Amino acid sequence: MIIYAALLAIPNNIPNIVIATIKTLPALLLCVNSFLRYHFTRGNNFLLFLSVAFIFHALGDFLLEIDNMFTFGLASFLVAHSCNLVAFSSKADESPDSWPICCQKLSSKSKRKLNSSLTPIQRDEDVKHNFLRPKLAIPFVIYYGAFMAILNTVGPGSAGDKLTSDPIMVACVAAYGAVLASCPWRCLVRYKHCFVAENQMIWMFVLLGYLTYAVSDSTLAIDRFSQQIPEPYRTIVVMTTYWGGQLLISLCCDVEFANASILNTFISREKMAVRHTTGSTDSDTLFPALTGGAGDSLLPPSTP
Template sequence: MDILETDAFDRRQRRNMSCALLLSLLPFFLSAALFFYLWTPDSSASIMSAGVKSAPVLLLAAAVLSWNGGQSVLGVVGGLIFSAVGDCCLVWPDLFLPGMAAFGVAHLLYSFTFLSSRYSAYSSSSSSSIWIRSLYLILFMIGGGFYIYMYPFLQKAPDSGVLLPAVGVYIALIVLMGSLAIRTRNMATLLGSLVFMVSDLSLALQVFKVVAPMEHGHVVVMVTYYLAQLLIAVGDVNAANSNDDIAKWKRS
């Protein structure tokens, strides 16, 4: 009977946590909806548009901070803040390189977080199994293949001397982040990282004119981008709370 009561209590706790997490994410959903409502293809670059674009990610950072505390500032919260900086930079085409650098720092912070003990409840020694290694290899092959495919188009860019190495480093960083997300075995984190890669690859194809302008290309990029950040944030909250539950169980 005690075991059944404990199991029922755990289920109630998880349900209550899910409801509380959903409530804390409402500002993110509302601000993302506002962005898509206000954005138009001919929107001009301005401080207002930069603020509306970065607001959802900043609100996600605030939500993760409220759940995980200051320990997440040098992790997912820090990555979200740098992502918001990147969002602001990309509003102005001339700030593309600083924006890419900001996102590169965000991927590094995510990568360091995925290596932390916070995700130890998910990862294990079996993470070095053959299929996990195969996924690592596939991701790096996709990243390398995409860079090779993009190379001729990057050469045509006005600042190709800077873009060629910068894009290469950026692709390496996001592939590393995706690979470490696989290691965590946290489903939300893994999906968020992979969707982030899809969003960035879609953006690169449009920015460097690899594909013809798509009617809803910007919408595809932003929907996948916000979804990726949401999943990474939720994954971090779940990882922290899973560690807390394990620690309580050990103490008991």
């Protein structure tokens, strides 16, 4: 971000394509993170959709810096949020085929022991018949409706025309806003124990990430269609909230592996506990196959 801000401070000396390329780097790095997790867990669709989402975020970052490519950039971000929406509504897979590669090396007997010690990720019983939880969507629907009303009545902004002057753009922005508003709703549902055996505390941070992301997109939309925001305030607000939101959203990669999360440093062990039937996050309780057999043990033996 510091490099990007420094480049913007140099007037007319840096081609847009160079700035656009640098702007894509954060999203590409987050894509690498989620894709490596997808690879090493052998086929988790949850992480796959997150990886694809970050690719389209990077593409959108690039297109928005190119002249006359705003509509294509908006379409790219729409695909990215749609992928996140699918991921946030999908269960993570804990079947033996999706275990980390280290677990694939265990013997058949140890795999059976490990499988019996894990609670499959599934819908929680108290929300099994209310997966959508529409009441949790109310605040996001209100914000979406109010914001669309502002964009369609106030203007013009830096684009030179009001949003209503282009019916196609009105439809695109409306569709984009609806998908964007749906993602924090699904994060809130996940936080309310939509699925068991995953770290629901992390979903609160992901929700905060999407709300931060919404500040970035809202600022960009207001500047373009309703009221021009002077530089450098526009860039500072848009980019800090965008990259900050992206970083928080990427934490949802940790929901299956709570003990490996960076948030362990800031949150107590009790709050980070994954909801297993054992009620414990100790490796010798959750993963007896990894600590039990002499030939299969992948963890160092405990010292007396």
